[in-house]
Amino acid sequence: MMQSQKEKAELIREISGVNPSKCMKCGKCSASCPSFQEMDIKPHQFVSYVLHEDIDALLESKSLWKCLSCFACVERCPRDVKPGKLIDAARQMVIRQKGADYLSADEIPELLDPELPQQLLVSAFRRYRR
Amino acid sequence: MVYSYYPGCTLKTKAKDLDAYARACAKVLGFELEELENWQCCGGVYPLGSDEIATKLSSVRALAAAKEKGQDLVTVCAACHHVLKRVNDDMKNVEDIRFRANNYMELDEPYAGETKVLHFLEILRDRIGFAALKDKVVKPLTGRKIGAYYGCLLLRPSDRMQFDDPENPSIIEDFIRALGAEPVIYPYRNECCGGYISLKEKDMAKNQTDLIMESAAGMGAETLVTACPLCRYNLNQSRTQEKVPVVYFTELLAEALGVKAEAAETNAEAAADAKGNTKPEADTDKTEDMQEGGTQS
Numbered sequence: 001m002m003q004s005q006k007e008k009a010e011l012i013r014e015i016s017g018v019n020p021s022k023c024m025k026c027g028k029c030s031a032s033c034p035s036f037q038e039m040d041i042k043p044h045q046f047v048s049y050v051l052h053e054d055i056d057a058l059l060e061s062k063s064l065w066k067c068l069s070c071f072a073c074v075e076r077c078p079r080d081v082k083p084g085k086l087i088d089a090a091r092q093m094v095i096r097q098k099g100a101d102y103l104s105a106d107e108i109p110e111l112l113d114p115e116l117p118q119q120l121l122v123s124a125f126r127r128y129r130r
Numbered sequence: 131m132v133y134s135y136y137p138g139c140t141l142k143t144k145a146k147d148l149d150a151y152a153r154a155c156a157k158v159l160g161f162e163l164e165e166l167e168n169w170q171c172c173g174g175v176y177p178l179g180s181d182e183i184a185t186k187l188s189s190v191r192a193l194a195a196a197k198e199k200g201q202d203l204v205t206v207c208a209a210c211h212h213v214l215k216r217v218n219d220d221m222k223n224v225e226d227i228r229f230r231a232n233n234y235m236e237l238d239e240p241y242a243g244e245t246k247v248l249h250f251l252e253i254l255r256d257r258i259g260f261a262a263l264k265d266k267v268v269k270p271l272t273g274r275k276i277g278a279y280y281g282c283l284l285l286r287p288s289d290r291m292q293f294d295d296p297e298n299p300s301i302i303e304d305f306i307r308a309l310g311a312e313p314v315i316y317p318y319r320n321e322c323c324g325g326y327i328s329l330k331e332k333d334m335a336k337n338q339t340d341l342i343m344e345s346a347a348g349m350g351a352e353t354l355v356t357a358c359p360l361c362r363y364n365l366n367q368s369r370t371q372e373k374v375p376v377v378y379f380t381e382l383l384a385e386a387l388g389v390k391a392e393a394a395e396t397n398a399e400a401a402a403d404a405k406g407n408t409k410p411e412a413d414t415d416k417t418e419d420m421q422e423g424g425t426q427s
Contacts, residue, residue: 017180034322034338038331066334069175070322071286075296088178103330111329115366117359119140119209123174123326126185 008055008093016089020051022079029073029083039063043073043083050086055093064091065102069127091127101129131257133248134196134203135163138210139171145207145359147397151380152206152250154393159258159266163204166195172213174360175326183230189217190231194241202246204253206380208358212283212291215247219290249284249293251357251379255301260308268388270310276382277314277351277374278302279342281361282322296320302355305379309386316349318342323364332367339368347372355379 003011013019029043030036041049041061049058058064067087074082094100103124141149156163170188177185192214196203205211220227222243232240248256254263280299288296299320303313321342324335342365346354354376356362365376384390 015179015181034324035327035334038334066327066331068282068322068325068327068338069178070282070325072282072322075286075288085178092179107330115144115363116329117140117144117363119138119174119207119358119360120326120329120363122139122171123209123360124329126173126175126177127326128330 005053005055008059009050009053011093012050012055012058012086012089015092016082016085018050018082018085018089020047020081020086023047023051023081024079026078028076028078029081032072032076034070034072035063035066035068038066043087046083046086046090047081055090058090059094061090063087064094065128067091088127095128095130103128131161132164132201133161133253134192134199134201134245135165136169136172136192136203136205136210136214137165138205138207139174140209140359141207145362145378147394148206148359148378148380150393150397151378151384151390154389154396155380155383155387158387158389159254159263161253161257164199164201166192166203169195172210174209174213176213176216180224180226183227183234186217186220186227186231187234189214190221190235190241193218193221193243193245193247194235194237196245197241202248204248204250206250206357208249208281208283208356209360211247211249211357216290218243218245218247249357251284251301251305252293254305254308254383260304263305264308264310267309267386269386271306271382271386272310274311275314275350275352276306276311277316277346277349277354278306278319279323279346279354279356279361279365279376280320281356281358282320282325283358285320302379306355306382309382311382314346314349314351316345316351318345323358323361325360325364328360328364328367335364336367336369339365340370343368343370343372343374347374353377353382355382 027044033043041063074084137149153163169192172189173185221241284293285296294301306313318341324338328335351374354374357379362376384393
């Protein structure tokens with residue numbers, strides 16, 4: 001069943017537990033973000049997109065795969081909006097669809113090197129696929 | 131004092147030394163790390179979605195097992211610590227998660243976040259005390275300039291982790307001082323190493339760790355110390371010319387307490403044992419299999 005933008009916005013709010021209308025657009029999240037340069041939609045813009053229920057753009061954004069979940073934006077947000085949780089919720093919405101995983105087991109062998117810790121594999125699998 | 135101990139996947143494989151030094155140091159410091167039976171991998175990262183339940187159950191099992199033994203639950207790995215502490219927080223404070231996780235678990239008594247989760251560094255600070263630790267040091271690391279690398283997972287989000295000041299932490303610097311060395315403060319000590327991004331976006335992680343390494347070296351650090359195997363791996367991938375060696379905090383501790391050689395020996399034996407036993411048993415070392423796959427491709 002196709003979901004409307006409004007329903008998707010509702011879902012992203014629900015998964016993240018975030019209320020984007022608390023944002024006062026100070027930009028501290030984007031200023032703090034170590035992946036800012038790599039992101040097509042920046043953390044502070046992410047909040048606005050949810051507020052304006054423009055969710056399809058977020059689900060297609062490469063920012064989902066650039067976020068480090070380092071919680072710098074979560075920690076430093078003066079309004080407790082937690083943009084990182086919104087990004088993760090969008091990521092979840094993508095990978096919860098059938099066949100939409102961002103990482104497959106077949107890719108793993110060529111990504112390995114002798115020093116690579118197990119922790120990296122389990123973490124990536126948890127963030128990138130269901 | 132006996133603590134329940136949750137080593138985690140990486141301390142059983144790539145970071146055996148982090149584990150071996152921790153155990154050896156605990157003995158010297160007069161507490162025991164009793165490894166939980168049948169612990170399962172925490173998943174490495176905390177599942178952020180508010181509807182995530184199944185991904186939290188391995189942590190709940192470990193937390194409930196420690197509760198049953200009436201012990202605090204200790205971790206050494208920063209990632210395991212982060213996941214266990216936050217899942218515990220959910221079980222304590224989020225009714226929906228507590229209700230649904232307990233429905234899955236079918237424990238004799240529902241789990242509601244009763245276990246205290248402690249990082250090894252917190253034992254040193256809050257239970258033993260850095261002054262008392264200093265008295266136990268037999269080989270002070272005098273003259274060494276050591277930078278603490280905190281990364282994200284120990285500190286953020288601070289309202290959940292309650293570990294230290296997230297922007298100006300001091301626990302590892304105090305630890306370094308207790309061992310007789312000189313802590314080096316540098317701007318990037320609590321910035322992210324890239325974390326799991328280094329699997330698929332290797333350059334992004336290197337951009338991060340280049341900044342951290344340059345910052346640490348620029349301020350005069352000769353060694354960096356961390357509690358996280360992934361931080362250590364990412365930092366070691368840095369492309370900077372002036373590369374500072376990265377060691378686990380338990381290694382420095384073992385050195386200062388005079389048990390480093392002994393612990394390293396046990397660790398080498400354990401590693402050799404594991405290697406000798408891999409082939410005939412059904413429980414083969416998956417890590418090695420994966421690595422072989424990696425070199426072939």
